[in-house]
Amino acid sequence: MRFTGQVPAHDLTYSDVFLVPSRSGVASRLAVDLATTDGTGATIPIVSANMNSVTGPRLAATLARRGGLGVLPQDLPLQELDAAIRRVKEQPVGWDAPIELSADATVADALRIVPAIAAGVVVLRDADGGEAGCVPASRLGTALPDARLGDLVHGGVASFDADDLDGPRAAFDLLVDAGVEVALVRHHGRLVGSVTRRSALRSTIYAPAVDADGRLRVAAAVGINGDVAAKARALAEAGVDVLVVDTAHGHQEGMLGALRTISGLGLGLPIVAGNVVTADGVRDLVEAGASILKVGVGPGAMCTTRMMTAVGRPQFSAVLETADAARELGAHVWADGGVRYPRDVALALAAGAASVMIGSWFAGTIEAPGRLEADDAGRLYKESWGMASTKAVQERFGRLDPYELARKELFAEGISSSKIYLDPNRPSLEDLLDMITSGVRSSFTYAGAASLADFHERAVVGFQSAAGYEEGKALPVSW
Ligand SMILES: NC(=O)C1=CN([C@@H]2O[C@H](COP(=O)(O)OP(=O)(O)OC[C@H]3O[C@@H](n4cnc5c(N)ncnc54)[C@H](OP(=O)(O)O)[C@@H]3O)[C@@H](O)[C@H]2O)C=CC1
Ligand SMILES: Nc1nc2c(ncn2[C@@H]2O[C@H](COP(=O)(O)O)[C@@H](O)[C@H]2O)c(=O)[nH]1
Numbered sequence: 380m381r382f383t384g385q386v387p388a389h390d391l392t393y394s395d396v397f398l399v400p401s402r403s404g405v406a407s408r409l410a411v412d413l414a415t416t417d418g419t420g421a422t423i424p425i426v427s428a429n430m431n432s433v434t435g436p437r438l439a440a441t442l443a444r445r446g447g448l449g450v451l452p453q454d455l456p457l458q459e460l461d462a463a464i465r466r467v468k469e470q471p472v473g474w475d476a477p478i479e480l481s482a483d484a485t486v487a488d489a490l491r492i493v494p495a496i497a498a499g500v501v502v503l504r505d506a507d508g509g510e511a512g513c514v515p516a517s518r519l520g521t522a523l524p525d526a527r528l529g530d531l532v533h534g535g536v537a538s539f540d541a542d543d544l545d546g547p548r549a550a551f552d553l554l555v556d557a558g559v560e561v562a563l564v565r566h567h568g569r570l571v572g573s574v575t576r577r578s579a580l581r582s583t584i585y586a587p588a589v590d591a592d593g594r595l596r597v598a599a600a601v602g603i604n605g606d607v608a609a610k611a612r613a614l615a616e617a618g619v620d621v622l623v624v625d626t627a628h629g630h631q632e633g634m635l636g637a638l639r640t641i642s643g644l645g646l647g648l649p650i651v652a653g654n655v656v657t658a659d660g661v662r663d664l665v666e667a668g669a670s671i672l673k674v675g676v677g678p679g680a681m682c683t684t685r686m687m688t689a690v691g692r693p694q695f696s697a698v699l700e701t702a703d704a705a706r707e708l709g710a711h712v713w714a715d716g717g718v719r720y721p722r723d724v725a726l727a728l729a730a731g732a733a734s735v736m737i738g739s740w741f742a743g744t745i746e747a748p749g750r751l752e753a754d755d756a757g758r759l760y761k762e763s764w765g766m767a768s769t770k771a772v773q774e775r776f777g778r779l780d781p782y783e784l785a786r787k788e789l790f791a792e793g794i795s796s797s798k799i800y801l802d803p804n805r806p807s808l809e810d811l812l813d814m815i816t817s818g819v820r821s822s823f824t825y826a827g828a829a830s831l832a833d834f835h836e837r838a839v840v841g842f843q844s845a846a847g848y849e850e851g852k853a854l855p856v857s858w
Protein backbone atom coordinates (compact mmCIF):
# COMPACT_ATOMS: atom_id res chain seq x y z
CA MET A 380 0.00 0.00 0.00
CA ARG A 381 1.12 3.53 -0.59
CA PHE A 382 -0.30 6.90 0.39
CA THR A 383 -0.99 9.66 -2.03
CA GLY A 384 -0.73 13.24 -0.75
CA GLN A 385 0.85 14.65 2.39
CA VAL A 386 0.63 12.05 5.20
CA PRO A 387 -0.88 13.78 8.27
CA ALA A 388 1.06 13.64 11.53
CA HIS A 389 -1.97 12.31 13.41
CA ASP A 390 -3.43 8.81 13.39
CA LEU A 391 -6.23 7.94 11.01
CA THR A 392 -9.39 5.92 11.08
CA TYR A 393 -11.37 4.38 8.21
CA SER A 394 -13.49 7.52 7.61
CA ASP A 395 -10.32 9.64 7.20
CA VAL A 396 -9.14 7.74 4.15
CA PHE A 397 -10.25 6.50 0.74
CA LEU A 398 -8.90 4.27 -2.01
CA VAL A 399 -7.63 5.82 -5.24
CA PRO A 400 -8.38 3.79 -8.38
CA SER A 401 -5.43 2.71 -10.50
CA ARG A 402 -4.83 0.96 -13.81
CA SER A 403 -6.23 -2.58 -13.69
CA GLY A 404 -5.73 -5.72 -15.70
CA VAL A 405 -8.29 -7.69 -13.70
CA ALA A 406 -11.07 -8.31 -16.19
CA SER A 407 -13.85 -9.30 -13.80
CA ARG A 408 -14.71 -8.88 -10.14
CA LEU A 409 -15.43 -12.60 -10.12
CA ALA A 410 -11.78 -13.22 -11.07
CA VAL A 411 -10.71 -11.89 -7.65
CA ASP A 412 -9.48 -14.42 -5.09
CA LEU A 413 -10.44 -13.21 -1.60
CA ALA A 414 -8.67 -15.99 0.31
CA THR A 415 -6.77 -14.82 3.38
CA THR A 416 -3.05 -15.35 3.68
CA ASP A 417 -2.99 -16.01 7.43
CA GLY A 418 -2.89 -19.82 7.44
CA THR A 419 -6.38 -20.27 8.92
CA GLY A 420 -7.79 -21.81 5.73
CA ALA A 421 -10.47 -19.14 5.30
CA THR A 422 -11.38 -18.37 1.70
CA ILE A 423 -12.79 -14.92 2.46
CA PRO A 424 -11.08 -12.47 4.84
CA ILE A 425 -13.98 -12.25 7.29
CA VAL A 426 -14.01 -13.38 10.91
CA SER A 427 -16.92 -13.06 13.34
CA ALA A 428 -16.17 -11.64 16.78
CA ASN A 429 -15.98 -13.75 19.92
CA MET A 430 -18.97 -12.00 21.45
CA ASN A 431 -21.88 -13.87 23.06
CA SER A 432 -24.40 -11.87 21.00
CA VAL A 433 -22.55 -12.55 17.74
CA THR A 434 -21.00 -15.99 17.36
CA GLY A 435 -22.75 -19.25 18.20
CA PRO A 436 -22.63 -22.52 16.26
CA ARG A 437 -25.32 -21.48 13.79
CA LEU A 438 -23.55 -18.28 12.74
CA ALA A 439 -20.13 -19.94 12.77
CA ALA A 440 -21.32 -22.76 10.49
CA THR A 441 -23.05 -20.39 8.06
CA LEU A 442 -19.95 -18.19 7.92
CA ALA A 443 -17.58 -21.14 7.35
CA ARG A 444 -19.87 -22.48 4.64
CA ARG A 445 -19.16 -19.24 2.78
CA GLY A 446 -15.44 -19.34 3.55
CA GLY A 447 -15.13 -17.20 6.69
CA LEU A 448 -14.30 -18.12 10.25
CA GLY A 449 -16.43 -17.80 13.38
CA VAL A 450 -14.75 -17.35 16.77
CA LEU A 451 -16.78 -18.86 19.62
CA PRO A 452 -16.51 -16.65 22.74
CA GLN A 453 -14.44 -17.58 25.80
CA ASP A 454 -17.40 -16.81 28.07
CA LEU A 455 -19.22 -20.04 27.14
CA PRO A 456 -18.64 -22.79 29.73
CA LEU A 457 -16.15 -25.38 28.42
CA GLN A 458 -18.87 -28.01 27.99
CA GLU A 459 -20.94 -25.65 25.85
CA LEU A 460 -17.88 -24.65 23.82
CA ASP A 461 -17.09 -28.31 23.21
CA ALA A 462 -20.70 -28.95 22.10
CA ALA A 463 -20.68 -25.86 19.87
CA ILE A 464 -17.46 -26.93 18.11
CA ARG A 465 -18.83 -30.42 17.53
CA ARG A 466 -22.12 -28.95 16.30
CA VAL A 467 -20.33 -26.84 13.68
CA LYS A 468 -18.37 -29.91 12.58
CA GLU A 469 -21.63 -31.86 12.03
CA GLN A 470 -23.22 -29.22 9.80
CA PRO A 471 -23.71 -29.75 6.08
CA VAL A 472 -20.99 -28.16 3.95
CA GLY A 473 -22.56 -28.12 0.49
CA TRP A 474 -26.17 -27.45 1.60
CA ASP A 475 -27.95 -25.13 4.00
CA ALA A 476 -28.90 -26.40 7.43
CA PRO A 477 -32.70 -25.99 7.66
CA ILE A 478 -34.27 -24.71 10.85
CA GLU A 479 -35.83 -27.63 12.72
CA LEU A 480 -38.69 -27.13 15.19
CA SER A 481 -41.29 -29.22 16.97
CA ALA A 482 -44.57 -29.61 15.06
CA ASP A 483 -46.24 -28.47 18.31
CA ALA A 484 -44.35 -25.16 18.36
CA THR A 485 -46.36 -22.07 17.43
CA VAL A 486 -45.84 -19.52 14.70
CA ALA A 487 -44.80 -17.02 17.38
CA ASP A 488 -42.09 -19.47 18.57
CA ALA A 489 -40.81 -19.84 15.01
CA LEU A 490 -40.81 -16.09 14.41
CA ARG A 491 -38.35 -15.63 17.30
CA ILE A 492 -35.87 -17.75 15.32
CA VAL A 493 -36.65 -17.14 11.66
CA PRO A 494 -38.46 -14.11 10.24
CA ALA A 495 -41.08 -14.47 7.54
CA ILE A 496 -38.78 -12.53 5.18
CA ALA A 497 -36.18 -15.32 5.29
CA ALA A 498 -35.60 -17.69 2.40
CA GLY A 499 -35.89 -21.39 3.13
CA VAL A 500 -38.05 -23.78 5.08
CA VAL A 501 -38.71 -24.88 8.64
CA VAL A 502 -38.57 -28.66 9.01
CA LEU A 503 -41.00 -29.96 11.65
CA ARG A 504 -40.27 -32.84 14.01
CA ASP A 505 -42.78 -34.98 15.87
CA ALA A 506 -42.38 -36.07 19.48
CA ASP A 507 -40.20 -39.03 18.40
CA GLY A 508 -37.89 -36.84 16.31
CA GLY A 509 -39.40 -38.04 13.01
CA GLU A 510 -40.10 -35.64 10.15
CA ALA A 511 -43.56 -34.09 10.37
CA GLY A 512 -43.54 -31.95 7.22
CA CYS A 513 -42.19 -28.54 6.31
CA VAL A 514 -43.40 -24.96 6.41
CA PRO A 515 -41.86 -22.31 4.13
CA ALA A 516 -40.59 -19.37 6.22
CA SER A 517 -42.73 -17.01 4.12
CA ARG A 518 -45.89 -18.82 5.37
CA LEU A 519 -45.14 -17.61 8.91
CA GLY A 520 -45.99 -14.05 7.85
CA THR A 521 -49.62 -14.86 7.03
CA ALA A 522 -50.49 -17.22 9.91
CA LEU A 523 -51.82 -16.32 13.36
CA PRO A 524 -49.14 -16.14 16.04
CA ASP A 525 -50.69 -18.90 18.14
CA ALA A 526 -51.21 -21.29 15.19
CA ARG A 527 -49.52 -24.67 15.61
CA LEU A 528 -46.78 -25.19 13.02
CA GLY A 529 -47.93 -28.76 12.40
CA ASP A 530 -51.31 -27.38 11.24
CA LEU A 531 -49.69 -25.24 8.55
CA VAL A 532 -48.23 -28.13 6.59
CA HIS A 533 -49.94 -28.31 3.19
CA GLY A 534 -48.54 -30.30 0.31
CA GLY A 535 -44.91 -31.19 0.20
CA VAL A 536 -41.72 -29.26 -0.32
CA ALA A 537 -39.65 -30.44 -3.31
CA SER A 538 -36.97 -32.91 -2.39
CA PHE A 539 -33.76 -33.83 -4.28
CA ASP A 540 -31.42 -36.74 -3.80
CA ALA A 541 -27.89 -35.53 -3.09
CA ASP A 542 -26.57 -38.14 -5.55
CA ASP A 543 -28.57 -36.45 -8.35
CA LEU A 544 -27.06 -33.02 -7.64
CA ASP A 545 -23.89 -32.69 -9.61
CA GLY A 546 -22.71 -29.48 -7.95
CA PRO A 547 -24.44 -26.19 -7.11
CA ARG A 548 -25.03 -25.17 -10.73
CA ALA A 549 -26.98 -28.40 -11.31
CA ALA A 550 -28.97 -27.75 -8.11
CA PHE A 551 -29.83 -24.25 -9.36
CA ASP A 552 -31.01 -25.62 -12.69
CA LEU A 553 -33.08 -28.36 -11.01
CA LEU A 554 -34.82 -25.76 -8.82
CA VAL A 555 -35.61 -23.67 -11.91
CA ASP A 556 -36.87 -26.73 -13.81
CA ALA A 557 -39.08 -27.68 -10.86
CA GLY A 558 -40.38 -24.09 -10.66
CA VAL A 559 -39.55 -23.87 -6.94
CA GLU A 560 -37.32 -21.59 -4.85
CA VAL A 561 -36.35 -24.16 -2.23
CA ALA A 562 -35.93 -27.92 -1.91
CA LEU A 563 -34.86 -30.38 0.75
CA VAL A 564 -31.78 -32.47 0.05
CA ARG A 565 -31.78 -36.14 1.07
CA HIS A 566 -29.18 -38.84 0.98
CA HIS A 567 -30.45 -42.43 1.07
CA GLY A 568 -33.73 -40.96 2.32
CA ARG A 569 -32.12 -39.10 5.23
CA LEU A 570 -32.49 -35.31 5.35
CA VAL A 571 -29.03 -33.77 4.91
CA GLY A 572 -29.91 -30.15 4.20
CA SER A 573 -31.86 -27.76 2.04
CA VAL A 574 -31.04 -25.62 -0.96
CA THR A 575 -32.48 -22.42 -2.39
CA ARG A 576 -31.75 -20.85 -5.77
CA ARG A 577 -29.82 -18.16 -3.91
CA SER A 578 -27.75 -20.60 -1.85
CA ALA A 579 -26.95 -22.70 -4.94
CA LEU A 580 -25.80 -19.54 -6.71
CA ARG A 581 -23.68 -18.60 -3.68
CA SER A 582 -22.06 -22.03 -3.70
CA THR A 583 -20.79 -21.33 -7.23
CA ILE A 584 -19.03 -18.16 -5.99
CA TYR A 585 -17.85 -18.94 -2.46
CA ALA A 586 -15.70 -21.89 -1.35
CA PRO A 587 -16.31 -23.27 2.15
CA ALA A 588 -13.57 -23.11 4.78
CA VAL A 589 -13.05 -26.79 5.57
CA ASP A 590 -10.58 -28.81 7.64
CA ALA A 591 -8.56 -31.81 6.44
CA ASP A 592 -11.62 -34.04 6.93
CA GLY A 593 -13.83 -31.78 4.82
CA ARG A 594 -15.76 -30.42 7.85
CA LEU A 595 -16.46 -26.72 8.41
CA ARG A 596 -13.73 -24.81 10.23
CA VAL A 597 -14.31 -23.00 13.50
CA ALA A 598 -12.21 -21.00 15.96
CA ALA A 599 -12.66 -20.56 19.70
CA ALA A 600 -11.37 -18.02 22.20
CA VAL A 601 -9.71 -18.47 25.57
CA GLY A 602 -9.01 -15.77 28.14
CA ILE A 603 -5.70 -15.32 29.94
CA ASN A 604 -6.81 -16.40 33.42
CA GLY A 605 -7.42 -19.86 34.89
CA ASP A 606 -6.02 -23.11 33.55
CA VAL A 607 -5.43 -21.94 29.97
CA ALA A 608 -3.48 -25.09 29.07
CA ALA A 609 -6.36 -27.39 30.04
CA LYS A 610 -8.84 -25.24 28.16
CA ALA A 611 -6.71 -25.01 25.02
CA ARG A 612 -6.18 -28.79 25.05
CA ALA A 613 -9.91 -29.44 25.50
CA LEU A 614 -10.76 -27.16 22.57
CA ALA A 615 -8.18 -28.89 20.38
CA GLU A 616 -9.65 -32.28 21.32
CA ALA A 617 -13.13 -31.04 20.38
CA GLY A 618 -11.74 -30.26 16.92
CA VAL A 619 -11.22 -26.50 16.96
CA ASP A 620 -9.16 -25.21 14.02
CA VAL A 621 -7.83 -21.90 15.38
CA LEU A 622 -7.25 -20.71 18.96
CA VAL A 623 -7.80 -17.05 19.86
CA VAL A 624 -6.22 -15.83 23.10
CA ASP A 625 -8.13 -12.69 23.92
CA THR A 626 -8.12 -9.96 26.52
CA ALA A 627 -8.80 -6.22 26.44
CA HIS A 628 -5.16 -5.24 27.07
CA GLY A 629 -3.27 -7.84 25.07
CA HIS A 630 0.11 -6.26 25.66
CA GLN A 631 0.40 -7.40 29.29
CA GLU A 632 2.53 -9.97 31.09
CA GLY A 633 -0.52 -12.15 31.80
CA MET A 634 -1.06 -12.51 28.05
CA LEU A 635 2.59 -13.32 27.37
CA GLY A 636 2.52 -16.05 30.03
CA ALA A 637 -0.73 -17.53 28.68
CA LEU A 638 0.67 -17.48 25.13
CA ARG A 639 3.91 -19.21 26.15
CA THR A 640 1.88 -21.88 27.93
CA ILE A 641 -0.43 -22.49 24.97
CA SER A 642 2.25 -22.40 22.28
CA GLY A 643 4.33 -24.78 24.46
CA LEU A 644 1.57 -27.40 24.15
CA GLY A 645 2.45 -27.88 20.47
CA LEU A 646 -1.19 -28.29 19.42
CA GLY A 647 -0.36 -27.48 15.80
CA LEU A 648 -3.10 -24.84 15.57
CA PRO A 649 -2.72 -21.21 14.47
CA ILE A 650 -2.69 -19.01 17.60
CA VAL A 651 -4.30 -15.57 17.41
CA ALA A 652 -3.67 -13.12 20.25
CA GLY A 653 -4.77 -9.61 21.18
CA ASN A 654 -5.81 -6.99 21.37
CA VAL A 655 -2.87 -4.76 20.56
CA VAL A 656 -2.43 -1.57 18.53
CA THR A 657 1.35 -1.05 18.45
CA ALA A 658 4.37 -2.59 16.75
CA ASP A 659 5.87 -3.29 20.18
CA GLY A 660 2.77 -5.25 21.14
CA VAL A 661 3.06 -7.27 17.94
CA ARG A 662 6.70 -8.13 18.55
CA ASP A 663 6.12 -9.26 22.15
CA LEU A 664 3.11 -11.42 21.32
CA VAL A 665 4.77 -13.03 18.30
CA GLU A 666 7.85 -13.75 20.40
CA ALA A 667 5.55 -15.46 22.95
CA GLY A 668 3.98 -17.70 20.29
CA ALA A 669 1.23 -15.87 18.37
CA SER A 670 1.15 -16.07 14.58
CA ILE A 671 -1.83 -13.73 14.15
CA LEU A 672 -2.46 -10.52 16.10
CA LYS A 673 -5.93 -9.23 16.85
CA VAL A 674 -5.75 -5.46 16.46
CA GLY A 675 -8.04 -2.78 17.81
CA VAL A 676 -8.52 -1.03 21.11
CA GLY A 677 -11.66 1.04 21.34
CA PRO A 678 -13.16 1.03 17.80
CA GLY A 679 -15.88 -1.53 18.61
CA ALA A 680 -19.53 -0.49 18.44
CA MET A 681 -20.21 -1.82 21.96
CA CYS A 682 -17.00 -0.39 23.35
CA THR A 683 -16.63 2.49 25.81
CA THR A 684 -12.88 2.04 26.43
CA ARG A 685 -11.83 5.23 24.63
CA MET A 686 -14.31 7.35 26.58
CA MET A 687 -13.59 5.64 29.91
CA THR A 688 -9.81 5.52 29.65
CA ALA A 689 -8.72 7.63 26.65
CA VAL A 690 -6.83 4.52 25.57
CA GLY A 691 -6.92 3.16 22.04
CA ARG A 692 -5.87 4.24 18.59
CA PRO A 693 -7.70 5.21 15.40
CA GLN A 694 -8.11 1.89 13.69
CA PHE A 695 -6.66 2.49 10.21
CA SER A 696 -3.30 3.58 11.67
CA ALA A 697 -3.37 0.78 14.26
CA VAL A 698 -3.82 -1.82 11.50
CA LEU A 699 -1.22 -0.21 9.25
CA GLU A 700 1.53 -0.10 11.89
CA THR A 701 0.84 -3.55 13.33
CA ALA A 702 0.50 -5.20 9.91
CA ASP A 703 3.89 -3.77 8.88
CA ALA A 704 5.48 -5.08 12.09
CA ALA A 705 3.78 -8.46 11.73
CA ARG A 706 4.89 -8.84 8.11
CA GLU A 707 8.54 -8.44 9.12
CA LEU A 708 8.08 -11.34 11.55
CA GLY A 709 6.12 -13.58 9.15
CA ALA A 710 2.96 -12.98 11.22
CA HIS A 711 -0.45 -11.56 10.29
CA VAL A 712 -3.08 -9.17 11.59
CA TRP A 713 -6.85 -9.35 12.04
CA ALA A 714 -8.42 -5.87 12.09
CA ASP A 715 -10.92 -6.09 14.95
CA GLY A 716 -13.79 -3.68 15.45
CA GLY A 717 -15.41 -0.55 14.07
CA VAL A 718 -16.55 -2.04 10.75
CA ARG A 719 -19.87 -0.60 9.62
CA TYR A 720 -19.64 -0.64 5.83
CA PRO A 721 -17.96 -2.81 3.19
CA ARG A 722 -15.57 0.13 2.61
CA ASP A 723 -14.18 -0.34 6.13
CA VAL A 724 -13.33 -3.96 5.31
CA ALA A 725 -11.59 -2.88 2.08
CA LEU A 726 -9.60 -0.21 3.95
CA ALA A 727 -8.54 -2.62 6.71
CA LEU A 728 -7.27 -5.01 4.04
CA ALA A 729 -5.54 -2.14 2.22
CA ALA A 730 -3.78 -1.28 5.50
CA GLY A 731 -2.38 -4.82 5.51
CA ALA A 732 -4.90 -6.89 7.49
CA ALA A 733 -5.14 -10.57 6.57
CA SER A 734 -8.73 -10.71 7.84
CA VAL A 735 -11.33 -8.40 9.30
CA MET A 736 -13.27 -9.19 12.47
CA ILE A 737 -16.89 -8.08 12.62
CA GLY A 738 -19.05 -8.08 15.73
CA SER A 739 -22.11 -5.86 16.14
CA TRP A 740 -23.01 -5.73 12.46
CA PHE A 741 -23.39 -9.53 12.49
CA ALA A 742 -25.38 -9.43 15.76
CA GLY A 743 -28.32 -8.14 13.70
CA THR A 744 -28.72 -11.25 11.57
CA ILE A 745 -31.00 -14.28 11.61
CA GLU A 746 -28.04 -16.56 12.40
CA ALA A 747 -26.75 -14.62 15.45
CA PRO A 748 -27.44 -16.40 18.75
CA GLY A 749 -30.16 -14.11 20.17
CA ARG A 750 -33.92 -14.29 19.71
CA LEU A 751 -35.65 -11.94 17.28
CA GLU A 752 -37.58 -9.11 18.93
CA ALA A 753 -39.88 -6.54 17.32
CA ASP A 754 -40.00 -2.89 18.43
CA ASP A 755 -43.22 -0.84 18.65
CA ALA A 756 -43.05 -0.14 14.91
CA GLY A 757 -42.63 -3.84 14.15
CA ARG A 758 -38.97 -3.53 13.14
CA LEU A 759 -36.99 -6.66 13.92
CA TYR A 760 -33.85 -6.52 16.03
CA LYS A 761 -31.59 -8.59 18.23
CA GLU A 762 -30.03 -7.48 21.47
CA SER A 763 -26.29 -7.00 21.59
CA TRP A 764 -23.87 -6.10 24.38
CA GLY A 765 -20.15 -5.61 24.89
CA MET A 766 -17.98 -8.35 26.35
CA ALA A 767 -16.59 -5.92 28.93
CA SER A 768 -20.04 -4.51 29.82
CA THR A 769 -21.62 -4.91 33.25
CA LYS A 770 -23.99 -7.49 31.74
CA ALA A 771 -21.10 -9.57 30.37
CA VAL A 772 -19.08 -9.23 33.59
CA GLN A 773 -22.09 -10.42 35.61
CA GLU A 774 -22.52 -13.44 33.34
CA ARG A 775 -18.78 -14.24 33.39
CA PHE A 776 -18.24 -13.83 37.10
CA GLY A 777 -21.72 -14.62 38.39
CA ARG A 778 -20.36 -17.73 40.09
CA LEU A 779 -17.88 -15.68 42.19
CA ASP A 780 -18.83 -14.50 45.66
CA PRO A 781 -20.71 -11.16 45.68
CA TYR A 782 -17.64 -9.23 46.88
CA GLU A 783 -15.43 -10.47 44.03
CA LEU A 784 -18.21 -9.86 41.51
CA ALA A 785 -18.67 -6.31 42.81
CA ARG A 786 -14.91 -5.67 42.40
CA LYS A 787 -15.04 -6.87 38.79
CA GLU A 788 -18.12 -4.76 38.05
CA LEU A 789 -16.16 -1.61 38.84
CA PHE A 790 -14.36 -1.83 35.53
CA ALA A 791 -17.12 -2.07 32.92
CA GLU A 792 -15.93 -0.83 29.50
CA GLY A 793 -18.84 -1.71 27.26
CA ILE A 794 -22.53 -1.15 26.57
CA SER A 795 -24.83 -3.62 28.35
CA SER A 796 -27.73 -3.47 25.96
CA SER A 797 -28.20 -2.23 22.45
CA LYS A 798 -30.63 -3.01 19.66
CA ILE A 799 -29.10 -4.13 16.39
CA TYR A 800 -31.80 -3.98 13.72
CA LEU A 801 -32.04 -6.55 10.97
CA ASP A 802 -31.74 -5.00 7.55
CA PRO A 803 -35.09 -6.00 5.93
CA ASN A 804 -33.28 -6.38 2.60
CA ARG A 805 -30.38 -8.32 4.12
CA PRO A 806 -31.70 -10.20 7.14
CA SER A 807 -29.24 -13.07 7.02
CA LEU A 808 -25.50 -13.26 7.59
CA GLU A 809 -25.12 -14.50 4.03
CA ASP A 810 -26.86 -11.39 2.68
CA LEU A 811 -24.32 -9.25 4.54
CA LEU A 812 -21.47 -11.42 3.27
CA ASP A 813 -22.75 -10.93 -0.30
CA MET A 814 -22.74 -7.19 0.25
CA ILE A 815 -19.31 -7.10 1.89
CA THR A 816 -17.56 -9.45 -0.52
CA SER A 817 -19.04 -7.82 -3.60
CA GLY A 818 -17.84 -4.43 -2.34
CA VAL A 819 -14.38 -5.80 -1.55
CA ARG A 820 -14.09 -7.70 -4.84
CA SER A 821 -14.80 -4.42 -6.58
CA SER A 822 -12.23 -2.55 -4.40
CA PHE A 823 -9.61 -5.10 -5.48
CA THR A 824 -10.31 -4.57 -9.19
CA TYR A 825 -10.22 -0.76 -8.79
CA ALA A 826 -6.72 -1.29 -7.41
CA GLY A 827 -5.81 -3.79 -10.15
CA ALA A 828 -5.45 -6.59 -7.59
CA ALA A 829 -6.51 -10.19 -8.20
CA SER A 830 -5.61 -11.46 -4.72
CA LEU A 831 -5.15 -10.22 -1.17
CA ALA A 832 -1.36 -10.22 -1.55
CA ASP A 833 -1.77 -8.06 -4.70
CA PHE A 834 -4.11 -5.72 -2.87
CA HIS A 835 -1.68 -5.28 0.03
CA GLU A 836 0.90 -4.30 -2.57
CA ARG A 837 -1.14 -2.18 -4.97
CA ALA A 838 -3.68 -0.28 -2.82
CA VAL A 839 -3.31 3.51 -3.01
CA VAL A 840 -4.80 5.43 -0.09
CA GLY A 841 -5.67 9.12 0.07
CA PHE A 842 -6.87 11.39 2.91
CA GLN A 843 -10.23 13.11 3.03
CA SER A 844 -12.01 15.77 5.05
CA ALA A 845 -15.31 15.13 6.82
CA ALA A 846 -16.94 16.84 3.80
CA GLY A 847 -15.17 14.40 1.48
CA TYR A 848 -16.53 11.47 3.48
CA GLU A 849 -20.02 12.98 3.47
CA GLU A 850 -19.91 13.39 -0.32
CA GLY A 851 -19.43 9.63 -0.68
CA LYS A 852 -22.72 8.76 0.99
CA ALA A 853 -25.78 7.91 -1.08
CA LEU A 854 -28.82 10.15 -0.91
CA PRO A 855 -32.04 8.24 -0.14
CA VAL A 856 -34.25 11.36 -0.63
CA SER A 857 -33.73 14.51 -2.63
CA TRP A 858 -31.93 17.49 -1.10
N1 LIG B 1 -10.85 -4.51 21.75
C1 LIG B 1 -11.17 -3.74 22.74
O1 LIG B 1 -11.10 -2.51 22.67
C2 LIG B 1 -11.65 -4.31 24.02
C3 LIG B 1 -12.16 -5.59 24.05
N2 LIG B 1 -12.71 -6.09 25.22
C4 LIG B 1 -13.23 -7.46 25.20
O2 LIG B 1 -13.97 -7.74 26.36
C5 LIG B 1 -13.75 -9.09 26.80
C6 LIG B 1 -13.33 -9.12 28.24
O3 LIG B 1 -11.97 -8.79 28.32
P1 LIG B 1 -11.22 -8.35 29.65
O4 LIG B 1 -11.89 -7.17 30.26
O5 LIG B 1 -9.81 -8.23 29.27
O6 LIG B 1 -11.48 -9.53 30.68
P2 LIG B 1 -10.66 -10.88 31.01
O7 LIG B 1 -11.59 -11.77 31.71
O8 LIG B 1 -9.99 -11.36 29.79
O9 LIG B 1 -9.55 -10.46 32.10
C7 LIG B 1 -8.53 -9.57 31.88
C8 LIG B 1 -7.40 -9.77 32.90
O10 LIG B 1 -6.43 -8.77 32.68
C9 LIG B 1 -6.31 -7.93 33.85
N3 LIG B 1 -6.14 -6.54 33.40
C10 LIG B 1 -5.12 -5.74 33.68
N4 LIG B 1 -5.28 -4.56 33.09
C11 LIG B 1 -6.43 -4.60 32.42
C12 LIG B 1 -7.16 -3.69 31.63
N5 LIG B 1 -6.74 -2.46 31.43
N6 LIG B 1 -8.34 -4.08 31.10
C13 LIG B 1 -8.81 -5.31 31.32
N7 LIG B 1 -8.18 -6.24 32.07
C14 LIG B 1 -7.00 -5.87 32.62
C15 LIG B 1 -7.60 -8.18 34.62
O11 LIG B 1 -7.41 -7.99 36.01
P3 LIG B 1 -8.41 -7.01 36.84
O12 LIG B 1 -9.81 -7.34 36.41
O13 LIG B 1 -8.14 -7.36 38.26
O14 LIG B 1 -8.00 -5.63 36.47
C16 LIG B 1 -7.87 -9.64 34.32
O15 LIG B 1 -7.08 -10.47 35.12
C17 LIG B 1 -12.74 -9.68 25.82
O16 LIG B 1 -13.45 -10.39 24.83
C18 LIG B 1 -12.08 -8.46 25.22
O17 LIG B 1 -11.62 -8.65 23.90
C19 LIG B 1 -12.70 -5.37 26.36
C20 LIG B 1 -12.23 -4.08 26.38
C21 LIG B 1 -11.59 -3.48 25.23
N1 LIG C 1 -13.95 -1.98 24.77
C1 LIG C 1 -14.78 -2.98 24.46
N2 LIG C 1 -14.60 -3.64 23.30
C2 LIG C 1 -15.45 -4.64 23.06
C3 LIG C 1 -16.46 -5.01 23.93
N3 LIG C 1 -17.10 -6.06 23.41
C4 LIG C 1 -16.49 -6.33 22.27
N4 LIG C 1 -15.50 -5.48 22.04
C5 LIG C 1 -14.58 -5.40 20.92
O1 LIG C 1 -15.30 -5.00 19.75
C6 LIG C 1 -15.02 -5.91 18.70
C7 LIG C 1 -16.15 -5.95 17.69
O2 LIG C 1 -16.34 -4.66 17.14
P1 LIG C 1 -17.68 -4.26 16.33
O3 LIG C 1 -17.55 -2.80 16.05
O4 LIG C 1 -17.67 -5.07 15.08
O5 LIG C 1 -18.84 -4.58 17.20
C8 LIG C 1 -14.79 -7.21 19.43
O6 LIG C 1 -14.13 -8.17 18.66
C9 LIG C 1 -13.96 -6.75 20.62
O7 LIG C 1 -12.64 -6.55 20.30
C10 LIG C 1 -16.62 -4.26 25.13
O8 LIG C 1 -17.52 -4.52 25.95
N5 LIG C 1 -15.76 -3.26 25.35
Ligand SMILES: [K+]
Nearest residue numbers: 677678679682
Ligand atom coordinates in the same frame (compact mmCIF):
# COMPACT_ATOMS: atom_id res chain seq x y z
K1 LIG D 1 -16.35 2.70 20.16
